Amino acid sequence: RKEVEQDPGPFNVPEGATVAFNCTYSNSASQSFFWYRQDCRKEPKLLMSVYSSGNEDGRFTAQLNRASQYISLLIRDSKLSDSATYLCVAANTGNQFYFGTGTSLTVIP
Amino acid sequence: EPEVTQTPSHQVTQMGQEVILRCVPISNHLYFYWYRQILGQKVEFLVSFYNNEISEKSEIFDDQFSVERPDGSNFTLKIRSTKLEDSAMYFCASSDKVSNQPQHFGDGTRLSIL
Numbered sequence: 001r002k003e004v005e006q007d008p009g010p011f012n013v014p015e016g017a018t019v020a021f022n023c024t025y026s027n028s029a030s031q032s033f034f035w036y037r038q039d040c041r042k043e044p045k046l047l048m049s050v051y052s053s054g055n056e057d058g059r060f061t062a063q064l065n066r067a068s069q070y071i072s073l074l075i076r077d078s079k080l081s082d083s084a085t086y087l088c089v090a091a092n093t094g095n096q097f098y099f100g101t102g103t104s105l106t107v108i109p
Numbered sequence: 110e111p112e113v114t115q116t117p118s119h120q121v122t123q124m125g126q127e128v129i130l131r132c133v134p135i136s137n138h139l140y141f142y143w144y145r146q147i148l149g150q151k152v153e154f155l156v157s158f159y160n161n162e163i164s165e166k167s168e169i170f171d172d173q174f175s176v177e178r179p180d181g182s183n184f185t186l187k188i189r190s191t192k193l194e195d196s197a198m199y200f201c202a203s204s205d206k207v208s209n210q211p212q213h214f215g216d217g218t219r220l221s222i223l
Contacts, residue, residue, distance in 0.1 A: 043214040087152065095142075096154050096157060097144070097212060100151065
């Protein structure tokens, strides 16, 4: 059983496009949720935490639906620099992170 | 901005040899973690560490693995007798609280077992 599932993509979108990624988690006791981005052969870097009420950080909006165990990330006005793999994370009470396999995004000029 | 540092960036070791991967977590953080990522696969939790003892460990973290905080700054992962399947990227991470806190990752050690 996969703890966290993501559509691996790849998503290829033109600059300026809006793109949405979805993620589901299996453990209803998961406490906290995050989106990380990972560039090729680099470490995961925190993009944003995900709160129950939904939250926005510039061009990025994250949503959490605890009833459906579903997390989303919306990127508006895509930039070339947004090209990366986006990792969905669900954490348990001990802050053990469960990563999804990641969704690959390429923004095309 | 403070960061987690890891050494070496790349370690090449013969199968059966012991290897120690080193990490310096962010200085005011109290919770430390090791993860691994096999090429092309997802990031997997290995172990968490707090107050000089293991808090949680995954089934990957068997008797061949151990962690230690030998002094006030370093956090190490030892693999006692390496296997080919231990080849992966190993990431250290730290956080300042245990709950609802993002973890900050080091840039990883690429371990290659020959």
